[in-house]
Amino acid sequence: MEKAVKLLHRTLITLCIFILGGSLIYYLTKWGSLPDEPGIHFGPDQEFDVYASKVYGFYPHLMSGITIGIAAFSGWLISRKSTGLNISEKGEKLFKAEIMLTIDVIALLITLTFLEWTMAVSHQRALGDIALGLISAAFIAGAVGISAEIVTAVKFRKKNEHAKGTGTFHRSCRIAAWLLTGLSVILLAFVWERLPADDITDQYHGLAYFANSGTYMNKCLLLVPYAVCVIILAVLEVISVRAIKKDSKALVRFTDRLKLINGLFFFWWDLMLISEAKIGAVSVCIYIGLTVLFAVLYIFHKKENQHPNA
Numbered sequence: 001m002e003k004a005v006k007l008l009h010r011t012l013i014t015l016c017i018f019i020l021g022g023s024l025i026y027y028l029t030k031w032g033s034l035p036d037e038p039g040i041h042f043g044p045d046q047e048f049d050v051y052a053s054k055v056y057g058f059y060p061h062l063m064s065g066i067t068i069g070i071a072a073f074s075g076w077l078i079s080r081k082s083t084g085l086n087i088s089e090k091g092e093k094l095f096k097a098e099i100m101l102t103i104d105v106i107a108l109l110i111t112l113t114f115l116e117w118t119m120a121v122s123h124q125r126a127l128g129d130i131a132l133g134l135i136s137a138a139f140i141a142g143a144v145g146i147s148a149e150i151v152t153a154v155k156f157r158k159k160n161e162h163a164k165g166t167g168t169f170h171r172s173c174r175i176a177a178w179l180l181t182g183l184s185v186i187l188l189a190f191v192w193e194r195l196p197a198d199d200i201t202d203q204y205h206g207l208a209y210f211a212n213s214g215t216y217m218n219k220c221l222l223l224v225p226y227a228v229c230v231i232i233l234a235v236l237e238v239i240s241v242r243a244i245k246k247d248s249k250a251l252v253r254f255t256d257r258l259k260l261i262n263g264l265f266f267f268w269w270d271l272m273l274i275s276e277a278k279i280g281a282v283s284v285c286i287y288i289g290l291t292v293l294f295a296v297l298y299i300f301h302k303k304e305n306q307h308p309n310a
Contacts, residue, residue: 091156102145177263
């Protein structure tokens, strides 16, 4: 990989670490001036909707640290492993650079978002509009990055050659999907005690607020998405193992892609549920669209493999 790309990657990760460190130190300096149960979470109106122990104020630091760790590990993995795509050497370098920098930029934007979160909690004020802007920018960066990677994969694709092995991509998708699922379970356990957000009277004891339905329901229902995600991933694992035995690279890649998007989207939806926020129709449509797209690509590559000389 080009030295300039590696240098930019390390610079962005270092910047994220400094922002996280500064955010943590600043919150600790405000620790003594905060009430025992300050506002620590924000609702859709950007005002506090959860008041809990000051310990929960470390939530943004935990999330930032996890995000930075994922970005750093991804950079290390990308720089050392082949993508397994059937593209030229130049395309391979460009594709890897695009993935790495997209992840880094998203990590930086998320870290800045949680910095604004920490500042708001430290001063007990509403979350600024800058946070929503940063979140929107992170989605835009992801969309631009994915689009660039698709263009690169198509432009530099080698003609009339069998695809390379899918080992690295296969392992990466499996690890990412299961790690995200495990992380979402940890986060649920972390916030379980303070749910629901306005648990002021006994009438809400044992309940959680589900924003999409606008009602309070049993907390245990929050476990349903986790169970669904685990079942989906388990089924995909079984299909993937059989596909590997049959040397069906198209099916292996299809299941890998499904694992990745299920891990990512269920993680996002779980965050929305434990934050007692609505799961947006846009994210659901994107999930369905990607699933259909990957299914179409699978059918295309399956037919192509059946007629390699056509």
